[in-house]
Amino acid sequence: MFEATKVGRSVSKQDYKEQQEELRTQLLEVQRELRHTNIPVIVLVSGVEAAGKGEVINRLNEWLDTRGVQTFAFWNESDEERERPRYWRFWRAMPPRGEISILFGGWYQTPIEHRFRGHCSDAELDGELNRIVDFERMLTQDGALIVKFWFHMSESDQKARLKELSRDDKSRWKMLPEKSKFSEHYAAFEQVAERVILHTDRGSAPWYLIEAGDRRYRDLTVGKTLLHAIRSRLAEVSLDDASGVPTSLELPASDSAQITLLDQLDLSLVLPREDYKSELKRLQTELNELAWNAYNSGRSTVLMFEGMDAGGKGGAIRRITQAVDARLYRSIPVAAPTDEEKAHHYLWRFWRHIPRGGLMTLYDRSWYGRVLVERVEGFASAAEWRRAYSEINRFEEQLVDSGIVLAKFWIHISQDEQLKRFKDREAVPYKRYKITEDDWRNREKWPQYKEAVNEMIVRTSTKHAGWTLVEGNDKPYARIKVLRTVCDALNDALKGPPAPTAGYLPCGEKRIESADDKPAKSRGNNG
Incomplete structure (x- = not known):
């Protein structure tokens, strides 16, 4: 399914410069329209290592009015997050209606990492993905727009990008709190990602696969996709729906004859x-x-x-x-x-x-x-x-x-x-x-x-x-x-048994304190 992200699309500097100005103007216009609606926009950013996810997030914050945008990176869990249900940290990141939240990794990051490292089986992963599907359905039924980006590139392009980043001591990639080893097992990580995307790609919250080999093409594609997604949602919402006026419900004024x-x-x-x-x-x-x-x-x-x-x-x-x-x-x-x-x-x-x-x-x-x-x-x-x-x-x-x-x-x-x-x-x-x-x-x-x-x-x-x-x-x-x-x-x-502690995993196992980063050897491995 990732072949379409490895064809080598690119955009010249001149074309990028011309398109960026118009795209930025349109994004600001649609963001202003969004403020007057009941639509919260949730942008999920995920993908392979070194695909430039952080660069894209910074670009979106540059193009949009940051007064209506919040960005959240879900790195290591804090003490207060570990002491609560896993989704507590995501609920705190939910945007108010009319605003945008950009989530780096979001609720997909941990399940992908745990399956890649062999901490849970495919069946346990699927159980967590079912919970994610229910969660996203609940948000979209309440009016949220969820836009999910997966950034992908070929293994050779990834190696070249990592080499480039490793030479630059000021690169954002080197500033990350920790480095994963996903790139060392490209095929295995891609296999897990494919399972996750196929399981959670729904009409109400679809995945957008973005070719990340060329930075200019990547950034423009993300901006255009987000613009189209918000415009489409705005077109679906009538003035009455966006006003926030609740629909009244008349219940029958029956007597108490029914036994309850x-x-x-x-x-x-x-x-x-x-x-x-x-x-x-x-x-x-x-x-x-x-x-x-x-x-x-x-x-x-x-x-x-x-x-x-x-x-x-x-x-x-x-x-x-x-x-x-x-x-x-x-x-x-x-x-x-x-x-x-x-x-x-x-x-x-x-x-x-x-x-x-x-x-x-x-x-x-x-x-x-x-x-x-x-x-x-x-x-x-x-x-x-x-x-x-x-x-x-x-x-x-x-x-x-x-x-x-x-x-x-x-x-x-x-x-x-x-x-x-x-x-x-x-x-x-x-x-x-x-x-x-x-x-x-x-x-x-x-x-x-x-x-x-x-x-x-x-x-x-x-x-x-x-x-x-x-x-x-x-x-x-x-x-x-x-x-x-x-x-x-x-x-x-x-x-009874002790409560799940700081190592609680969505697949139902405890965290392995000294887990190595080797991926699961087969799709059915229980780790």
Whole structure:
């Protein structure tokens, strides 16, 4: 498949000079148009060694307005990156809508290197590539434009380029933090690259193979391809689509005749006051010790709370934070998204708060807002909230795969109990801030919310991230059930195998600390 990148195309200095000026003008014009849309542009740059990837990135930053461009190089992982799921570092690099991010290697760099060095098999590589395909599909369905460049050249051209670079002590190639040995095994690296490209070349996120033997031809081809890709996307987007106005969704205002999972909860359950006090003290003491053990073992925890308004989420969270040292946790109250959050994929604002190794994050409401309030209130289109179930499942799977202890709570109360709590809040001065007009308005849509909650639980209660449904009419009972569930989850995790550490690989193996750079000898080698 790489034969088309080895034919020897070139551009003369004069032609390059003439074309560059016009191309740069057009790129700046299309970049200005892009700023007024909801389209984030992600440019992935990868390819063989010495193909000039860094030179191309510098050229794009020269041609474009850098106020709307960010460049990210994914070299050695930092400590904070190693202590989080692998895709955390990529979510941080996601551009706001209307801007461009250029990713050097991106999410392809590590899988290619690991397969080349024999750290995983073809089957394990394919598993990671499937995750990449899902990830890119999720981004493009949200409106992102992904432009993927693979720079290639013949083995003889690569050797000549490496020789040239090695003689120049000021070359950017010599400034890199580390040198790979991919060029020493050209055929094997090309074989891995071909597998990766064929597996991930999709219509929504295609690969563009760029012949890199001639620098002028390479740079112009990249600029023209990027220009064409952005123009094509702009032409597809109508003014209404680009305005960011959500499509409203009218849900049937049915009664509560349908039996749901929530109807099966026994909301009459009560915990006597004395039992509550003794259990609270015991569980909080246990949780304090478990939190420190999790910190010392590098095991992160994510606790997520959802429930009807006035359901008791805040009270349950406070009973947890009272037991945990304040240096070990962060509590994230989730409200309407800010302008910065609206400019990104809806999961972006939750990825950014994923805790480091040993720490805990508590979400008071969460990513499930997409399939609850955004669904019912029409803030998300039907297509957006319907695909969110699989997006959320993959997100949570990545958290658990990285070793995070994840617990999801739905705290449920009856309509009568909610009404009683609303009136209590209005009567008590220091509680009045908790009740808003939105709370009363949402109450009128109880059947729609109940339907949405039931579907959410059915479609997102998975083997790796099941829901805990909490009977919440009696606050003491609900708080103890939450505390006991958290303690049980931490106990199980700390007694089990250790969490993946700094060597976590996408193919599911631990990093080989003294790995040599020899490639896999065959396509089926397990390393």
